[in-house]
Structure formats: structure tokens, C-alpha cells
Amino acid sequence: MPTETPIDYRAHARGLLRDTPGVRDAVTRATSHLDGNRELAYAEIDERALRDWAAGLRRHALANLDRYLLQAEERLTANGVEVHWADDASEALAVLATLVQRYAVRRVVKGKSMLTEEIGANAALEGMGVEVFETDLGEYIIQLAHEHPSHIIAPAIHRSVEDIAAQFESQLGTPSDADPEALAAAARARLREAFLSAEMGITGANFVAADSGTVALVENEGNIRLSTSAPRVHVAFVGIEKVVPRLADLGGLLPLISRAATGQRLGNYVSLISGPRRADEADGPEAVHVVFVDNGRSALLGDPEQGEALACIRCGACLNTCPVFRQTGGHPYQWAYSGPIGAVLAPALLGLERAWMLPQASTLCGACEDVCPVRIPLPRMLVTWRQRAAAAGLGFAGEALAVKSWRWVASHPGLFHRSVRAMSGPLGHAFGGVPVLREWTRFRVLPQADDAGEDTP
Amino acid sequence: MRVALFPSCLAEGFYPRAVEDAHWLLVAAGAEVTVPEGATCCGQPAYSTGHHADARAMLERTLDALVGADYVVLPSGSCAAMLRCFAPALAADTAVAVAAQMVGERSYELAQFLDEIAGWRPAAHGLAGRLIAVHHGCHALRELHAAESAERLLRAAGAELLPWIAQRECCGFGGAFAVKLPEVSAAMADRKLDTLPEAEWLVSADPGCLMQLSGRAGARGIDLPVRHLAGVLREAARAD
Ligand code: SF4
Numbered sequence: 301m302p303t304e305t306p307i308d309y310r311a312h313a314r315g316l317l318r319d320t321p322g323v324r325d326a327v328t329r330a331t332s333h334l335d336g337n338r339e340l341a342y343a344e345i346d347e348r349a350l351r352d353w354a355a356g357l358r359r360h361a362l363a364n365l366d367r368y369l370l371q372a373e374e375r376l377t378a379n380g381v382e383v384h385w386a387d388d389a390s391e392a393l394a395v396l397a398t399l400v401q402r403y404a405v406r407r408v409v410k411g412k413s414m415l416t417e418e419i420g421a422n423a424a425l426e427g428m429g430v431e432v433f434e435t436d437l438g439e440y441i442i443q444l445a446h447e448h449p450s451h452i453i454a455p456a457i458h459r460s461v462e463d464i465a466a467q468f469e470s471q472l473g474t475p476s477d478a479d480p481e482a483l484a485a486a487a488r489a490r491l492r493e494a495f496l497s498a499e500m501g502i503t504g505a506n507f508v509a510a511d512s513g514t515v516a517l518v519e520n521e522g523n524i525r526l527s528t529s530a531p532r533v534h535v536a537f538v539g540i541e542k543v544v545p546r547l548a549d550l551g552g553l554l555p556l557i558s559r560a561a562t563g564q565r566l567g568n569y570v571s572l573i574s575g576p577r578r579a580d581e582a583d584g585p586e587a588v589h590v591v592f593v594d595n596g597r598s599a600l601l602g603d604p605e606q607g608e609a610l611a612c613i614r615c616g617a618c619l620n621t622c623p624v625f626r627q628t629g630g631h632p633y634q635w636a637y638s639g640p641i642g643a644v645l646a647p648a649l650l651g652l653e654r655a656w657m658l659p660q661a662s663t664l665c666g667a668c669e670d671v672c673p674v675r676i677p678l679p680r681m682l683v684t685w686r687q688r689a690a691a692a693g694l695g696f697a698g699e700a701l702a703v704k705s706w707r708w709v710a711s712h713p714g715l716f717h718r719s720v721r722a723m724s725g726p727l728g729h730a731f732g733g734v735p736v737l738r739e740w741t742r743f744r745v746l747p748q749a750d751d752a753g754e755d756t757p
Numbered sequence: 758m759r760v761a762l763f764p765s766c767l768a769e770g771f772y773p774r775a776v777e778d779a780h781w782l783l784v785a786a787g788a789e790v791t792v793p794e795g796a797t798c799c800g801q802p803a804y805s806t807g808h809h810a811d812a813r814a815m816l817e818r819t820l821d822a823l824v825g826a827d828y829v830v831l832p833s834g835s836c837a838a839m840l841r842c843f844a845p846a847l848a849a850d851t852a853v854a855v856a857a858q859m860v861g862e863r864s865y866e867l868a869q870f871l872d873e874i875a876g877w878r879p880a881a882h883g884l885a886g887r888l889i890a891v892h893h894g895c896h897a898l899r900e901l902h903a904a905e906s907a908e909r910l911l912r913a914a915g916a917e918l919l920p921w922i923a924q925r926e927c928c929g930f931g932g933a934f935a936v937k938l939p940e941v942s943a944a945m946a947d948r949k950l951d952t953l954p955e956a957e958w959l960v961s962a963d964p965g966c967l968m969q970l971s972g973r974a975g976a977r978g979i980d981l982p983v984r985h986l987a988g989v990l991r992e993a994a995r996a997d
Contacts, residue, residue: 314940324944332922623927627944661938663931663945664805665895686807695807696937703808710798710815717794720770739936743943744972750985751774 306654307646309661312632323458327450327629330457331620337563338617338671345559354556355675358611361544362601368510368543369592375513376590379575384591389419392537392593396421399589400428403533405499409491411517411524412436413504414452414614415537415593417636418649421502433494435523440487444471450630452637453561453616458629491523501527501585505538506557506613508590509547514574515590518554518567525569534573534585540592541601541610547572553613560615560673596649605684609644611674618668618678624661633658640668640678647685656694659685724749758875760788761826763796763819763840765833767964768985772832775964775985779832779867782990786875788828795822801839804847806933813851816844820856828874829864832987834897834963835932840864842900866897868962868986872906878913883993885915890956892949892970894963895927907962907986914993919954930969946973950981962986 316323361368373383386392399405408430410416422443425432434443438456441464442449449455456464461480468474474486503524507516515536517524528534544553550572558564577584601607619625619639630638635655637645643662646655659682668678689695709716724747740746760783764776776792783790796819803812823829823840831837841864848857871877889911897903908918929935929945946969953959959981961967967983974981 310938310940313938317940317944328948623929623945623948624938624941626948627941660934661941663895663927663929663934663942665927665931666899667895667925667927670899683805683807686805687809688807690807690809699806699933699937700808703803703806703811706798706802707811707815711818713794713797716766716797717769720766721773723770739939740972743939743976744935744946744969745975747771747968747971747975749770749774750772750988751777 304654307634307650307657309632309634309657312634313628313661316628316632322460322463323629324627326460326463327458328626330454331626334454334562335617335620335671338560338620339563341559341563341565344565350552350556351673351675354553354613354673355611357544357549357553358613358674359608362541362607362610365540365543365601368545369540371510372508372513372543373592375510376508376575377513379513381513381575381588381590384589386591386593386595388595389593392419392591392595393421393424395591396424396535397428399533399535400425400430400500403499403587405430405533407431407433407494407498408500408502409433409435409494409498409527409531410439411501411503411519411527412439412455413502413537414449414636415504415539416502417449419537419593419595421537433491433498435491435495435527436519437484437487437521437523440491441467448631449636450638451616451619452614452630458631495526495530498531500533500535501529501531502535502537503527505536505542505590507550507553508538508543509550510543510545512547512574514547514572516550516554517571517573518557518569519571520562520564520568522569525571528571528573529584532585533587533589535589535591536573537591537593540594540597541612556673557613557615560613560617560671600645600648603648606644606648606681608676609641609648609681611676612641612645613674615673617671617673621667621671622662623665623667624663633661640682641676644676644678644681644685647688652685652689652692652694656685656689659689660696721749724752758788759825759827760790761796761823761829762790762792763799763823763829763831763836764792765831765836765964766798767968768832771968772964772985775832775987778985778987778991779830782867782871782877782987782994783830785994786871786877788875791826793822795819799836799839800844800847801836802932804839804843805931809847812847816848816857817851817853820844820848820853820860823860824856827863828870829860830867830870831864832867832962832964832985834866834894834901834903835965837864837866837903838896838900842896866901866903866906866962868907868910868990869901869903871990872910879910879990879993880914880995883914883995884911884989887916888919888955888957889916889989890919890921890954890959891924892928892959892961892966893925894961894966897962898925903962910990910993911960914990916993919956921952921954923949923952928966928969930965932965935969942969943973943976946970947977950974950977950979953981957982958989959983960986960989
């Protein structure tokens with residue numbers, strides 16, 4: 301997925317809306333459903349109290365991140381977990397390469413992890429000659445289709461069931477009218493063999509509890525549980541922001557993540573991993589590795605206006621409710637993280653030069669902030685990125701000039717009032733060379749003034 | 758009660774009758790109304806596109822014109838939110854910080870002012886039996902929390918407000934967004950239009966949203982009667 305050229309959300313969105321309108325339908329349907337579930341699930345609890353608590357806890361963890369990270373490292377190590385640190389993607393992949401060599405890995409099963417998507421782990425593994433199996437159903441579907449995830453918790457949200465049935469018919473030999481259950485069963489049958497033969501299981505982490513040295517993962521399909529227990533080695537790639545002070549905090553955070561993400565009271569499976577199999581235990585991996593990845597996060601943490609973005613618990617609620625995301629899904633964002641939180645994180649982690657357009661892909665409607673379980677003020681942060689982009693001379697062509705001209709007109713009240721009244725009149729309709737109006741009327745009809753041709757009452 | 762009516766550029770340009778109606782309603786609610794000439798732009802287009810120095814300059818002039826009034830009322834939720842919610846932070850640490858704070862606290866979207874401050878009510882049967890779909894501008898909805906007021910006044914006049922599954926979703930206007938990402942903006946409007954119930958009128962208190970929805974409907978050949986809330990409320994008042 302990584303591209304070095306600036307991300308052109310507009311061009312990708314335009315192409316998608318024109319060429320694959322089914323994506324818009326599939327995404328709108330699925331996200332509205334998830335968003336509705338979230339609303340019902342919030343209504344069952346004292347939503348305000350839980351969200352306020354979680355928001356505070358996440359800020360506290362971020363404010364004391366170094367302390368909690370060191371504590372987590374110490375406890376994990378004491379539990380027999382080997383801890384690694386990676387400053388960036390290439391360091392993380394180097395750790396991965398070492399482990400692949402050390403354990404003579406030929407085959408990897410992966411639980412869904414956006415961080416490995418962020419650092420490009422699949423391509424790196426394939427480059428080492430390692431076979432990679434995504435084991436989350438959605439992720440498996442798009443892996444077979446050579447696509448990237450379109451959503452941080454629902455990777456195949458842009459695909460309809462019919463679409464997937466057609467894909468599986470040719471790739472897995474299922475009937476053309478297979479229902480979701482049959483499709484899942486076919487994938488499961490294929491993956492079973494991978495689970496049994498893989499030497500390494502790779503996951504992300506929802507959280508790492510510092511006081512106990514525990515990696516926590518929540519999921520619905522049981523694939524993460526298998527990926528972390530069946531192979532000889534388990535490797536968890538963890539963003540440094542994912543550490544929380546206490547194991548007990550998970551009692552509030554995990555149910556909140558599930559409610560916000562899918563409207564469930566809790567995901568079907570929770571895995572709490574504190575170390576490799578002990579001498580008296582029959583199951584579990586021989587070795588567990590945690591790779592803490594920075595990849596731009598500590599710089600973001602020091603940003604007084606945007607650092608809060610690291611409080612994100614990756615529930616995807618802001619994507620589900622975002623009316624812009626609903627039209628295009630995640631692919632036009634051209635990055636692992638899409639939607640409002642992706643647009644806030646991208647300039648920080650990829651650079652403003654490359655990602656300036658993503659913060660523009662919002663009407664600032666505020667729905668994202670309304671639903672965010674940890675109360676990240678996403679719209680304000682999007683405006684701040686726009687401000688920095690404008691200051692750096694980045695932005696859509698003509699925008700700065702249009703603002704300057706508007707400012708000039710606004711400083712002459714007589715002219716201003718005459719001009720705005722003229723917009724709806726014949727002059728405005730002729731839109732002789734006014735680029736803003738021309739852009740507007742490509743997709744819409746400019747209204748007449750509501751008193752055109754009538755006397756005011 | 759001296760009220761400065763700040764029309765907002767889009768209402769002044771495209772919905773001048775709504776500005777008249779707002780004026781009429783404010784007078785009916787007992788206000789002494791002025792329309793200050795010096796109030797031009799609230800600075801929102803510049804602010805939301807990130808041109809904050811320009812936004813401050815425009816805001817400054819407008820604050821000057823508004824600062825003497827007891828209340829500032831706008832037939833636009835979006836611009837009301839600019840003055841109330843965003844301007845104080847934008848003007849903090851400037852010479853107009855105090856003015857921004859004062860004007861911000863006194864700025865209201867029309868329906869919210871009529872409902873909460875003036876305690877105005879329409880005639881009980883002013884809109885009896887009317888089937889209305891209401892679209893709340895996002896700023897009126899989530900920044901000002903003014904949606905309740907608009908609905909309360911319409912219901913008080915006997916209107917039936919139709920359920921609409923995408924009612925609280927953004928119409929895709931978003932100021933400059935509509936021209937910077939026109940395809941996505943149009944797709945968002947389509948989502949609203951495709952789910953719109955059969956209504957006599959589509960009503961909104963935001964000129965930008967009205968332009969977006971009627972403009973997109975027009976481009977698709979859909980005959981959609983849109984009305985600014987101010988006109989509907991005036992009608993509601995006059996029916997007795
Ligand atoms: S920003 Fe908030 S709503 Fe969006 S994914 Fe993160 S925690 Fe969830």
C-alpha cells in the first residue's frame with residue numbers, strides 16, 4: 301500500500317463513484333447498520349460516564365507513555381515474552397526477518413492487524429519466501445482478491461455478498477449462490493490446514509496492560525485465538541500508544557470498543573496473552589514476541605494540537621458514521637487507516653506534503669466526534685491540519701486566491717452586499733468565468749433567489 | 758431587546774425572502790431589529806479551509822458591526838455556529854478576543870432564538886396537516902443543539918414531521934467542500950434525496966443545505982419543494 305506520491309483522495313473517489321457504484325451501496329448499507337448498532341449499544345449503558353472515563357484513561361496513559369511502556373516491557377519480559385522496539389517500518393520488518401530466520405518460518409497465519417498493514421508486513425514476508433494467510437474472513441477475502449482493507453475493523457466492507465460469492469466460486473469452488481455462512485465455512489476449511497502447518501502466528505494488539513504484561517485482543521471469529529495458540533511462535537506488532545496502565549482497565553475498554561465498533565456488548569473472543577506456554581501446559585506457543593512500533597508516533601505525541609489522536613482505540617465508529625466515508629469506503633484514502641481518524645493520523649505519520657488532501661475530505665459535520673468513544677475532537681484537528689497545509693502552501697489550486705478575493709470584497713460592505721445579491725441573479729447564472737460557480741454547477745443547479753420576480757410580502 | 762439580524766451571504770444572495778421572513782418573525786417576537794451594513798462575512802469559509810489570518814480579518818469587521826446588539830440572530834445555523842462556537846477560539850489572543858466572546862455568547866440560529874430566548878410560538882394550527890421533512894444543518898444539530906427548537910416550533914403549529922432515515926446525515930455541502938470534492942458532495946446529497954420521504958416541503962434553517970439539496974435535485978430532474986424555515990414559521994404565525 302505505501303505510495304510516496306501525494307495521496308489524491310479526490311481522484312480516487314471520483315473514479316470509484318464513477319466506475320464501481322456498488323462500493324458506495326455496500327459501504328453505505330454496512331456502515332449505517334454498524335452505526336445503528338452502536339447507537340443502540342450506547343443507549344444500554346451510562347454512555348457518557350463510560351466514555352468520559354475511557355477518554356481520561358487514554359489521555360493519562362499517553363501523558364505517561366514512557367513510564368507505562370517501560371513497565372510493560374519489564375512485566376512482559378518477566379513473563380517470558382521477548383520484547384523488541386522498532387522506530388519505523390523498516391526496523392519492524394527487520395525484527396520480523398530475524399524471527400523468520402530464527403524459527404525457520406515458511407508459513408505464517410495472521411489475525412487482522414492494521415499495524416502490519418501500516419508497515420507492509422505481508423509484502424515483506426512474501427519477499428522472504430514466506431507464505432502468508434490472513435485468517436480474519438474479511439481480510440482473507442481481500443487477500444485472495446489482491447486488495448487492501450477498506451475499513452479498520454471490517455476490511456471487506458466495500459464488497460457485497462454476491463460479489464464475494466462470485467469470487468469464491470472461481471477461487472474456492474463454492475456454489476455461485478452461496479450464503480455468507482457457506483462462504484465462511486469454505487474459507488475456514490481452507491484455513492484449517494494453514495493453522496496446523498504454520499510456524500508463526502502474527503497479530504496486532506488492542507491493548508497491552510502495563511501492570512501485568514498482558515497483550516489483549518478482542519475479535520469475533522476465533523481466528524486470532526488460533527493464530528496466537530496453534531503455531532510455535534506468536535508475534536504481536538503493537539503501536540506504542542496501545543499501552544494502558546492496568547489489566548483491570550480492560551474491563552471498561554474492551555466492552556466499550558465492542559459497543560462502539562459493532563454494537564456488541566463484547567466481542568465473541570477475548571484473548572489475554574501473558575507469555576508462552578509453561579512447562580506444565582499442553583497448549584500454546586513456545587515463544588511469544590512483542591514488537592513495539594513507533595513509526596512516527598512519538599513525534600505525534602509531542603504535537604500539542606494533534607497528539608490526542610493517539611488516544612484512538614481503533615473501533616472504527618468514526619468511519620461508520622462518516623457521511624464521506626460512506627460514499628467511498630476506505631480505498632481512496634490510500635492508506636491503512638481511513639475515515640476521519642485516518643485523515644487525522646495520515647499527515648502526522650506520512651507527512652503533510654503527502655497527505656494534505658485527506659483532512660480536506662470532510663464537511664466538518666461533527667458526526668465523528670459525536671460517536672468517538674474516547675472523545676477525540678476530530679473536526680477541530682482536521683481544521684488544524686488544513687491550517688497547517690494552507691500555511692505550507694499546500695491545498696487545492698485557486699483556494700488561497702479565492703479566500704483572498706473574498707476577504708477583499710468582505711472589507712467593502714457596499715460592494716459585498718451588492719455582490720452576494722447578484723449571485724442568484726442573471727449574472728450569477730451566467731457565471732461568466734467564476735470558477736467557484738462553475739464547479740458548483742457541474743453537479744447542481746444554481747437556485748434563483750427565492751423572491752425572484754415577485755414583490756416581497 | 759435589540760437584535761442584530763445577520764443575514765449571512767448565502768441567505769442574502771439566494772434566500773432574500775427568508776431574510777425578510779426572519780426580520781418579520783423577530784419583530785413579531787418583540788425585538789427591535791437592525792441589519793448592520795458592516796456585518797459582511799463571519800469568516801467561516803476562510804476558517805474552515807484553514808486560512809485563519811484571513812478569517813480573523815473578516816471576523817473582526819463583522820464583530821465590530823455586531824458588538825452593540827443584545828442578540829445576534831442568523832437565518833443560518835452554520836454561520837451562527839461560526840460566531841458562537843468557533844470564533845472565540847479563533848480570535849483568542851487578538852484585539853477582538855473580548856468582542857468575539859461577547860458576540861459569541863449572544864449569537865443564535867433563528868429558531869433557537871425564537872424558541873428559547875424570545876419564547877415565541879406560532880399559531881396552533883398554522884401548519885395543521887402539513888407533511889414536512891426537516892433537514893438540520895450539521896452545525897445547528899451538533900454544535901448549537903438547535904434541532905429541537907426548530908422541530909418544537911413546527912410541531913407547535915401542527916405540522917407533521919416525517920421520519921427520514923438519513924435525516925441527521927450531512928447533505929454534503931460543507932462550504933468549500935462542495936466545490937473541492939464535488940463528486941463526493943453530490944453523492945452525499947443523493948443519499949439524502951434517495952431516502953427522502955414524500956413530503957410537501959423539505960425545510961431547513963441553513964441556506965447552504967437548501968442550495969445543495971435543491972441544486973442536486975434540480976440536476977437530477979427531481980421536483981423538490983424546498984423552503985427555508987423562516988418562511989414556514991412566518992406562514993405558521995399568520996394562519997390564525
Ligand atoms: S477516532 Fe475514535 S471513533 Fe474513530 S476509530 Fe478512533 S476511537 Fe474509534
